[in-house]
Amino acid sequence: xxxxxxxxxxxxxxxxxxxxxxxxxxxxxxxxxxxxxxxxxxxxxxxxxxxxxxxxxxxxxxxxxxxxxxxxxxxxxxxxxxxxxxxxxxxxxxxxxxxxxxxxxxxxxxxxxxxxxxxxxxxxxxxxxxxxxxxxxxxxxxxxxxxxxxxxxxxxxxxxxxxxxxxxxxxxxxxxxxxxxxxxxxxxxxxxxxxxxxxxxxxxxxxxxxxxxxxxxxxxxxxxxxxxxxxxxxxxxxxxxxxxxxxxxxxxxxxxxxxxxxxxxxxxxxxxxxxxxxxxxxxxxxxxxxxxxxxxxxxxxxxxxxxxxxxxxxxxxxxxxxxxxxxxxxxxxxxxxxxxxxxxxxxxxxxxxxxxxxxxxxxxxxxxxxxxxxxxxxxxxxxxxxxxxxxxxxxxxxxxxxxxxxxxxxxxxxxxxxxxxxxxxxxxxxxxxxxxxxxxxxxxxxxxxxxxxxx
Amino acid sequence: xxxxxxxxxxxxxxxxxxxxxxxxxxxxxxxxxxxxxxxxxxxxxxxxxxxxxxxxxxxxxxxxxxxxxxxxxxxxxxxxxxxxxxxxxxxxxxxxxxxxxxxxxxxxxxxxxxxxxxxxxxxxxxxxxxxxxxxxxxxxxxxxxxxxxxxxxxxxxxxxxxxxxxxxxxxxxxxxxxxxxxxxxxxxxxxxxxxxxxxxxxxxxxxxxxxxxxxxxxxxxxxxxxxxxxxxxxxxxxxxxxxxxxxxxxxxxxxxxxxxxxxxxxxxxxxxxxxxxxxxxxxxxxxxxxxxxxxxxxxxxxxxxxxx
Numbered sequence: 169x170x171x172x173x174x175x176x177x178x179x180x181x182x183x184x185x186x187x188x189x190x191x192x193x194x195x196x197x198x199x200x201x202x203x204x205x206x207x208x209x210x211x212x213x214x215x216x217x218x219x220x221x222x223x224x225x226x227x228x229x230x231x232x233x234x235x236x237x238x239x240x241x242x243x244x245x246x247x248x249x250x251x252x253x254x255x256x257x258x259x260x261x262x263x264x265x266x267x268x269x270x271x272x273x274x275x276x277x278x279x280x281x282x283x284x285x286x287x288x289x290x291x292x293x294x295x296x297x298x299x300x301x302x303x304x305x306x307x308x309x310x311x312x313x314x315x316x317x318x319x320x321x322x323x324x325x326x327x328x329x330x331x332x333x334x335x336x337x338x339x340x341x342x343x344x345x346x347x348x349x350x351x352x353x354x355x356x357x358x359x360x361x362x363x364x365x366x367x368x369x370x371x372x373x374x375x376x377x378x379x380x381x382x383x384x385x386x387x388x389x390x391x392x393x394x395x396x397x398x399x400x401x402x403x404x405x406x407x408x409x410x411x412x413x414x415x416x417x418x419x420x421x422x423x424x425x426x427x428x429x430x431x432x433x434x435x436x437x438x439x440x441x442x443x444x445x446x447x448x449x450x451x452x453x454x455x456x457x458x459x460x461x462x463x464x465x466x467x468x469x470x471x472x473x474x475x476x477x478x479x480x481x482x483x484x485x486x487x488x489x490x491x492x493x494x495x496x497x498x499x500x501x502x503x504x505x506x507x508x509x510x511x512x513x514x515x516x517x518x519x520x521x522x523x524x525x526x527x528x529x530x531x532x533x534x535x536x537x538x539x540x541x542x543x544x545x546x547x548x549x550x551x552x553x554x555x556x557x558x559x560x561x562x563x564x565x566x567x568x569x570x571x572x573x574x575x576x577x578x579x580x581x582x583x584x585x586x587x588x589x590x591x592x593x594x595x596x597x598x599x600x601x602x603x604x605x606x607x608x609x610x611x612x613x614x615x616x617x618x619x620x621x622x623x
Numbered sequence: 624x625x626x627x628x629x630x631x632x633x634x635x636x637x638x639x640x641x642x643x644x645x646x647x648x649x650x651x652x653x654x655x656x657x658x659x660x661x662x663x664x665x666x667x668x669x670x671x672x673x674x675x676x677x678x679x680x681x682x683x684x685x686x687x688x689x690x691x692x693x694x695x696x697x698x699x700x701x702x703x704x705x706x707x708x709x710x711x712x713x714x715x716x717x718x719x720x721x722x723x724x725x726x727x728x729x730x731x732x733x734x735x736x737x738x739x740x741x742x743x744x745x746x747x748x749x750x751x752x753x754x755x756x757x758x759x760x761x762x763x764x765x766x767x768x769x770x771x772x773x774x775x776x777x778x779x780x781x782x783x784x785x786x787x788x789x790x791x792x793x794x795x796x797x798x799x800x801x802x803x804x805x806x807x808x809x810x811x812x813x814x815x816x817x818x819x820x821x822x823x824x825x826x827x828x829x830x831x832x833x834x835x836x837x838x839x840x841x842x843x844x845x846x847x848x849x850x851x852x853x854x855x856x857x858x859x860x861x862x863x864x865x866x867x868x869x870x871x872x873x874x875x876x877x878x879x880x881x882x883x884x885x886x887x888x889x890x891x892x893x894x895x896x897x898x899x900x901x902x903x904x905x906x907x908x909x910x911x912x913x914x915x916x917x918x919x920x921x922x923x924x925x926x927x928x929x930x931x
Contacts, residue, residue, distance in 0.1 A: 175638035204904040242792065244774045247767045247819045254638040256817060268794060275796040396651040401684040409683060415648045444679040452636070456647035456680070469655050532794045546799050549655070607799045614803040616793045 173249070176377060179258040179273045179306075181297035182283025187314045191283065191352035191373075192246065192259060198359035199374060201248035243273045252378040267565060267579040270300050271530045271619060275605070278382045279308040281373070286319045286349070290332045296565045298333075302340040303528060303581065303621070305601060307385045309337075309345045310376060317351040321364040339568070341598070346380075348373055386453050387600045390516045391419030391427075393473035394548035394593075394603075399458055411442055411458040412467060414549070417602035419475070419516070421459070422450040426476035429467055430593045431521045435476050436461040470550035472593040472603075478516045519595045519603055524557070525622055528597075529576070529584045533610065533617035537576035543617070547592045547606035554608070558585040576618075583623070597621035639826055642818055646673075647680040648798060649777060649814040650761065654680070654687040656802040657759035657810070664690040664717070666698075666706030667877045668834050669763035672815060672823055674709060675830050689716040691760070693748045695740040696723055697858060697879040705835040720751045737858045739882040749785045758804055761812045767819040768907060778802060779811045787811075820875070820907045821900050828893040838896070840873045840888045851884040875907050 182188040196202050210226040246257040258273030280301040284294055311333055319325045326349045348357055349368050356362035359374045399411035425438045441448040442458040451457045545554040560583040561570040576582050597604030608618035653660050664670045677686050690710055710717035722740055725731040725747045766773045776792050778800045793801055845852040846865045853859055858881050861867050872885035890896040
């Protein structure tokens with residue numbers, strides 16, 4: 169394998185009944201990613217359970233507790249590779265707590281495979297999976313219409329399902345949807361092309377996973393660099409060295425660029441881009457680097473470097489006119505419309521510095537949200553105390569209907585307003601996942617209780 | 624997110640670049656947010672990769688944490704020599720605590736001193752954590768190694784007894800890590816969670832890392848027990864009727880000498896190891912770790928008891 173292969177992270181959404189585990193097993197098996205000792209272990213288990221054939225789904229269940237109960241509890245990560253790409257599968261169970269697990273796995277995914285049983289078509293759960301994928305902003309969707317062998321490999325049936333799905337998906341923030349007819353059980357269109365469906369001329373699932381373009385999944389325009397750690401070597405030769413270590417979350421930076429440090433608003437110029445492998449002239453997201461500045465400015469963890477100039481895209485006082493949730497703001501990505509002139513602007517934009525903002529929230533904890541309590545919000549490299557000033561509505565993930573609510577329970581998705589003790593440097597989640605996302609931590613238990621997307 | 628293309632020259636960001644940047648980001652989060660972290664360093668290939676990532680994360684400064692090794696005293700001497708050499712070359716602080724100390728204290732009681740000692744490592748690790756007050760220990764475990772690891776978070780929270788509760792893990796979203804713990808609790812952090820065995824070897828090749836010589840093919844006296852080749856050492860001698868053979872082997876993992884088996888190999892360079900790894904049909908631990916094969920859940924049970 170050459171070193172120039174890319175990494176693709178994807179999730180599979182669907183229940184055991186849709187053949188999800190079989191599909192993953194088939195991908196691993198047909199791409200020769202199952203090792204002999206793994207295969208003999210699941211063969212032994214299948215035999216012990218009195219099964220006639222080897223159950224490939226056993227590859228994807230892990231813990232003793234699960235094996236005893238015959239369910240999968242949590243997100244598990246699987247790894248496989250082809251000569252073209254390396255893959256990480258975020259495998260989530262399709263049972264209760266589905267929302268929590270799927271949101272977790274989807275948060276780092278480039279692509280989501282949404283499984284449909286060709287006999288059943290678009291179901292409530294398909295809508296739920298698609299809504300969650302669009303909420304988390306998964307850039308690419310594959311609608312895998314499985315069990316085509318059960319509908320006589322009918323082109324007409326496939327097209328009916330695709331038509332229905334596309335009508336539904338038009339309401340959501342899904343941009344890149346691919347539909348593939350397949351049979352995981354027999355391997356049709358998973359790795360190998362199907363002889364039974366010569367009417368389908370598109371790629372197989374694996375071909376698509378190997379070729380879908382992911383370079384543009386990160387924001388390449390607006391430089392964002394949250395300071396993680398200040399590098400001050402205690403050695404004589406580095407007496408004056410003050411480096412700001414972090415990962416470029418979006419955009420790029422070059423030596424000599426004018427940068428503004430937020431929230432203070434002070435400016436300087438990039439002096440060096442330091443890496444272990446030597447100084448760079450220019451660095452890009454998502455590289456981890458250390459930056460030094462021409463001027464001595466008081467900077468610490470939690471501050472953010474952005475390019476000087478630019479316009480603020482994210483005007484964000486709580487209660488502003490953005491009264492829609494993320495899923496319905498389709499279309500305006502990448503190009504921003506300058507609100508005063510209506511012209512399309514390709515200039516880089518600035519984040520907002522705010523202590524009050526609105527977000528879509530997924531509540532993850534068994535303990536409901538308590539509006540009278542304070543929490544911590546961790547956003548980029550900054551942690552601040554926060555409280556929830558409003559819950560606008562809860563979204564029914566099955567129907568997309570909005571309901572007024574007083575409290576939030578586990579797996580609820582809601583639009584809320586927050587106040588933080590210190591200002592955060594924020595973007596809309598749609599514009600930049602890394603500077604638009606946050607987690608909420610319970611002050612008393614230290615548990616992670618919610619995931620938020622600034623909207 | 625679809626964004627405007629700046630006509631910039633195309634920068635090729637490979638899977639190794641992506642994994643490396645993620646691991647650097649994780650280590651810096653630990654250094655910035657934890658009060659008293661440590662990096663577990665054994666001299667094995669995964670922890671040698673961790674050291675290079677730490678260099679990339681923190682140079683030109685020193686590491687903001689010490690290196691810690693929990694020595695079973697059952698390690699291969701070549702690995703211990705590499706451990707000491709690398710720590711010295713880097714000028715970083717290495718803390719070694721031995722199972723023998725715990726045995727002397729009476730906190731580990733071992734019937735047979737020559738039996739595998741991995742199950743007891745947890746005791747000395749927890750004692751070391753208490754001795755130094757570490758609130759975070761970074762380890763070189765990978766999710767592709769084993770089923771229980773596949774479900775473990777990158778920041779894995781442990782209670783006061785050092786125990787892992789797989790049913791009660793903190794959700795981990797994006798790359799925003801929750802590092803908060805109460806006094807007495809701590810976290811294990813796995814910066815190379817998402818690396819596979821192949822990634823490790825490709826990185827060793829790319830970075831030209833020095834690894835213990837026993838990872839390369841060499842002639843060694845072994846005994847065949849079941850499917851495994853057991854290296855003959857001061858701790859393992861042939862039983863009556865067993866035949867000692869000299870075979871060209873290499874180690875895919877290095878651990879307790881009594882239970883780490885090498886594989887037959889003629890790979891003398893990293894490139895040759897990569898070629899063998901690409902065609903092997905047996906998993907890393909399946910081929911080499913006899914202690915993980917005692918039951919389907921042995922790793923999960925060890926982790927619940929405080930193993931990393």
